[in-house]
Amino acid sequence: MSDVAARAGVSHQTVSRVLNGHPHVSPTTRTRVLAAIAELGYRRNLSARVLATGRSNVVGVVAQNTTLYGPSSMVQAIGEAALGADLSLTVGHIAGYDATAASRRIVERLVQQGAAGLVFIAPVDAAAEAMRLVPPGIPIVTVDGLPEWQVTNVSVDQHAGGLLATRHLLAHGHRTVWHVAGPEQWHGSRAREAGWRAALAEAGVQAPPMLRAGWSAASGYQCGRMLARIPDCTAIFAANDHVALGLMRALAEHGRRVPDDVSLVGFDDVPEAAYFHPALTTIRQEFADVGRQALRLLLDQLVAGTRTAASALVEPILVDRDTVAAPRRHQDAPQRQEAPQPREAPQPQEAPQRQKVPQPQEALPRDRSS
Amino acid sequence: MSDVAARAGVSHQTVSRVLNGHPHVSPTTRTRVLAAIAELGYRRNLSARVLATGRSNVVGVVAQNTTLYGPSSMVQAIGEAALGADLSLTVGHIAGYDATAASRRIVERLVQQGAAGLVFIAPVDAAAEAMRLVPPGIPIVTVDGLPEWQVTNVSVDQHAGGLLATRHLLAHGHRTVWHVAGPEQWHGSRAREAGWRAALAEAGVQAPPMLRAGWSAASGYQCGRMLARIPDCTAIFAANDHVALGLMRALAEHGRRVPDDVSLVGFDDVPEAAYFHPALTTIRQEFADVGRQALRLLLDQLVAGTRTAASALVEPILVDRDTVAAPRRHQDAPQRQEAPQPREAPQPQEAPQRQKVPQPQEALPRDRSS
DNA sequence: GGACGAAATGTGAACGCAAACATGCGCGGT
DNA sequence: ACCGCGCATGTTTGCGTTCACATTTCGTCC
Numbered sequence: 001m002s003d004v005a006a007r008a009g010v011s012h013q014t015v016s017r018v019l020n021g022h023p024h025v026s027p028t029t030r031t032r033v034l035a036a037i038a039e040l041g042y043r044r045n046l047s048a049r050v051l052a053t054g055r056s057n058v059v060g061v062v063a064q065n066t067t068l069y070g071p072s073s074m075v076q077a078i079g080e081a082a083l084g085a086d087l088s089l090t091v092g093h094i095a096g097y098d099a100t101a102a103s104r105r106i107v108e109r110l111v112q113q114g115a116a117g118l119v120f121i122a123p124v125d126a127a128a129e130a131m132r133l134v135p136p137g138i139p140i141v142t143v144d145g146l147p148e149w150q151v152t153n154v155s156v157d158q159h160a161g162g163l164l165a166t167r168h169l170l171a172h173g174h175r176t177v178w179h180v181a182g183p184e185q186w187h188g189s190r191a192r193e194a195g196w197r198a199a200l201a202e203a204g205v206q207a208p209p210m211l212r213a214g215w216s217a218a219s220g221y222q223c224g225r226m227l228a229r230i231p232d233c234t235a236i237f238a239a240n241d242h243v244a245l246g247l248m249r250a251l252a253e254h255g256r257r258v259p260d261d262v263s264l265v266g267f268d269d270v271p272e273a274a275y276f277h278p279a280l281t282t283i284r285q286e287f288a289d290v291g292r293q294a295l296r297l298l299l300d301q302l303v304a305g306t307r308t309a310a311s312a313l314v315e316p317i318l319v320d321r322d323t324v325a326a327p328r329r330h331q332d333a334p335q336r337q338e339a340p341q342p343r344e345a346p347q348p349q350e351a352p353q354r355q356k357v358p359q360p361q362e363a364l365p366r367d368r369s370s
Numbered sequence: 371m372s373d374v375a376a377r378a379g380v381s382h383q384t385v386s387r388v389l390n391g392h393p394h395v396s397p398t399t400r401t402r403v404l405a406a407i408a409e410l411g412y413r414r415n416l417s418a419r420v421l422a423t424g425r426s427n428v429v430g431v432v433a434q435n436t437t438l439y440g441p442s443s444m445v446q447a448i449g450e451a452a453l454g455a456d457l458s459l460t461v462g463h464i465a466g467y468d469a470t471a472a473s474r475r476i477v478e479r480l481v482q483q484g485a486a487g488l489v490f491i492a493p494v495d496a497a498a499e500a501m502r503l504v505p506p507g508i509p510i511v512t513v514d515g516l517p518e519w520q521v522t523n524v525s526v527d528q529h530a531g532g533l534l535a536t537r538h539l540l541a542h543g544h545r546t547v548w549h550v551a552g553p554e555q556w557h558g559s560r561a562r563e564a565g566w567r568a569a570l571a572e573a574g575v576q577a578p579p580m581l582r583a584g585w586s587a588a589s590g591y592q593c594g595r596m597l598a599r600i601p602d603c604t605a606i607f608a609a610n611d612h613v614a615l616g617l618m619r620a621l622a623e624h625g626r627r628v629p630d631d632v633s634l635v636g637f638d639d640v641p642e643a644a645y646f647h648p649a650l651t652t653i654r655q656e657f658a659d660v661g662r663q664a665l666r667l668l669l670d671q672l673v674a675g676t677r678t679a680a681s682a683l684v685e686p687i688l689v690d691r692d693t694v695a696a697p698r699r700h701q702d703a704p705q706r707q708e709a710p711q712p713r714e715a716p717q718p719q720e721a722p723q724r725q726k727v728p729q730p731q732e733a734l735p736r737d738r739s740s
Numbered sequence: 741g742g743a744c745g746a747a748a749t750g751t752g753a754a755c756g757c758a759a760a761c762a763t764g765c766g767c768g769g770t
Numbered sequence: 771a772c773c774g775c776g777c778a779t780g781t782t783t784g785c786g787t788t789c790a791c792a793t794t795t796c797g798t799c800c
Contacts (some may be wrong), residue, residue, distance in 0.1 A: 051421055105453065216642070
């Protein structure tokens, strides 16, 4: 910086003023300084700046399972929003599911780095523990956190999602709705389950036993192998879209057609859900919206200078596609089970009127993979 | 720090020594200092440290399209490897596809932050441009970069992947293989296309016209609507698994069965590919491996203190599942096209011997979504 | 034309740490 | 008994900024 000052024939302080856009700098010196900066290829040292000012404009994000669609979408959205707010982002990626030690290290580092604020993507309790390590002065926002943590939180209303899915299935005339839930540790799983139970209760039907899956197609497949053997099971609410995919495969292998024999609702609305076979009816979570709101709430705290306990809920929406139909008449079902040709096609063109082009304007903007 | 020193009854320098694990500190003072640190909840200021030492242990990652499976897996792997190497990671997420401006800002910031090294996930040219802004002193590794950039690079051997896929289809007796390519700007797309052409050439067959898709199921679906009308098209090599999914749907809607009427090979091996309907034969990219190698190569440069131009190639592997079969005899095909019942089921249980359980031990460890 | 005030610029110190150098202590060897 | 060496610790300085304050310059009003 003093090199620049020397070259421009001014003091270092004037250079600093130019750099920070302070007033009381004459246009001529400003251009002279700017020219010197350009000629020397000078870049200000952010560490020194942080040291001198005591504040930084970096926001830390603590996330796990960032290969999953939800977390990665949210991190991406937070990143974009941060860029817009002229903040820089440091993302700490926690490996694996249980990760208290890893998250502790990450938080520790983020704090030492002087992060101005922290966003915890905390769909499981592990992340909450590390939150204690954050000095009270620095603002926090959780995503998918728990209200009892008493910090600003934003999440999708998972309970409403469970309600939506279950009601949708019941409205088509199903006696009851089965549920393949996600991992127990995830808050979202529990809330969706609660929503499912609530919808069942309000319809006055008893909840069938619940199955537990991971988030993967593989675990959905395992659950599906069980459910396919239960003739009474005509409607399933799946933990997420990939679990639904695994379910569909298992059902197909057992000759149970979707949606003719069993109806299915997923969760998330991953971009490819519209192209499953058949196209998946699902509950859409607007992850990008969640990420943006998280950053906004953090920003609010940053300018206020204090932690708050505000919160935002993003409403999920039902995306109706081809995996939900009215159940077949009850007497048909056993008849079908005893049919000699057990391995039949799972409904491809049998109901051509459902064969709508899967809304390209809806699915196109969201590209995945490779 | 001086507070700690005062409390422990030593000088600040001794505290510093303890913090950095320097020798020549007696065990008793060490424990005393440690105790004082714990009591005071002291945390060293990383900015000051960076300022004083001139070196930082943060690695910058410049990435775009981090919601895609590939990039997110790689970022995740880099993050885990970095944690292991006691480095911290700053991830700059570039929004959208064209992003020279955004990447420039991100690089600028990373450099100012004093990043010790940079990883560019650069599957398109946009990222390369910003690479010029990095001062020559600081090491760079690109992922999916181009050899002519003259920097250390690691990528999956996409050419070999194209070769693998095309040869596999040809080996099953297909006259030729069609290709639905990914976006032209992506280096990987071009390399896969080249591999496809090479395999075709070595078999002495002419390349059919090539289709261009995005990475999404939606764009695959659009391409599939065209290909489904071409009776000669019996084998397709898809840009990636999601494109393959879209293709499968379009083919099914036109009554063309996979693999009976047309065989299909995808790319990536996303966790749910084994649960597509039918299970997708695909080329697996070991993204996590790529990420780890990238960090290793960066580390090598960090200790060497110079940029190098080493590089690593990760070999893709063919994962054979249920979407590739021998083509039907030629006289069968037209007969099928003229059949009065045009909308028939796309091969569910007709070939039960292919109905293998989709290797749960392979798909289980990789959980996605929500 | 002088005084006053605002604008423009400069000066010194401090931020928290680590590196280099300086000091004090105890030990063993001749 | 003395010297010298190595270990343990303290002191000083500087990293590149910004901040608070001091100083100079310029325009303007009476």
